[in-house]
Amino acid sequence: MLVPRTHSYQAYAKVKGTAVINPIEEKVRCAYDSEASGFIIRHEHSLHELPPCIKVLRSQLELLIIDNNYNLRALPGFLGDFLFLRVLDASYCRIKNVDPRLGCLRRLEHLNLANNQLEYLSFEASRLKSLKKLNVENNNMKVLPGGLLFLQHLKELTLENNPFYDPVEIEGTPDVTLSPCLSSIECVNCCIPTQNYRTFISFHRLCQHVELPFVFHTCSDTCQAQVRDRLDRYNAAQRERREHQ
Ligand SMILES: [Zn+2]
Structure with a gap:
């Protein structure tokens, strides 16, 4: 349900001390x-x-x-306040960064970030509980956020044309050197935000894709062990599903 309002935009702008000055503001x-x-x-x-x-x-x-805003380079944190958003399409721009606060969009069902310059999705993906479709094809991503594996409703994942790690290619390289460098993370297990975190990469099936690289950030060794257990159960469930097909 949307929040009822009593003020017009003009009244709102006046309170905020802003004036309508360009076509986009007029559309707003x-x-x-x-x-x-x-x-x-x-x-x-x-x-x-x-x-x-x-x-x-x-x-x-x-x-x-x-x-198709070819010079748009980032998705700002304030979009995380758009709590009723179900569809966000920012494809065919020049986006390099997505603010972690986009993880707050719990009603988001369809996220299209195809044809940008993204190297990583730096939000805690496990919080996008309603996500059904994600399109990140034609970007520069080498790994995906591990939280995507735990989204119950994710059914359509489009990610062609990204330079994803291959398990043979990265064998023997420490996971920490392959992971995106983030100043802080939200633990994928307990959701606690921290700057002092553990990282590991592991390969899993998701939707129609096989052996995709996922990165997991956790706050402690205990959380890391629990995530690894959860991934074992995830793999077992995937195997069982294939055997019944
Ligand atoms: Zn934790």
Whole structure:
């Protein structure tokens, strides 16, 4: 259910001390005043970052389409406040970084980040509990976040044309040197945020894909052991499913 409002965008902008000055802000104003559940910014070649004025739509948007903005380089943390978002399409941009706060989008069902310059999805993927479809094809990713393995509803994963690690290629190389360097993580087991973390990479099946590399960040040796146990159970369940097919 969306949060009811009593103020128009003009009243909101006045409170915030901002004025409507460009076409995107004008579109935001229209979307806000009409309580639109969808919003599109497309083919805006001068757009380097998402304008903060979009924040006013955080309690109403279920669909945000920002594809084909060829100079857009990041998905900002404030998108993590769009708690009703079900569809986010930021494909065909130049995105290198995704803010960890995107992990807060618990209603997100469809995330399309295809055709960008992503090296890693730096949010705790296990928190995207509603995710059904993820498209990250044509990026620069070598590993995937391990939390993806624990999403019950994920059924469609598109990831062609990424330079993913091959198990033979990385044999003997310490996992820590192969993992993305993050200043802090959220433990995939207990969800505690920490800067002092353990890392390991392991290969698993997911959706129609075989032997994909996943990286796991945990806060302690105990959590790491519990994740490894959980992965053993995951592999056993996958094997059982194949045997019954
Ligand atoms: Zn932990």
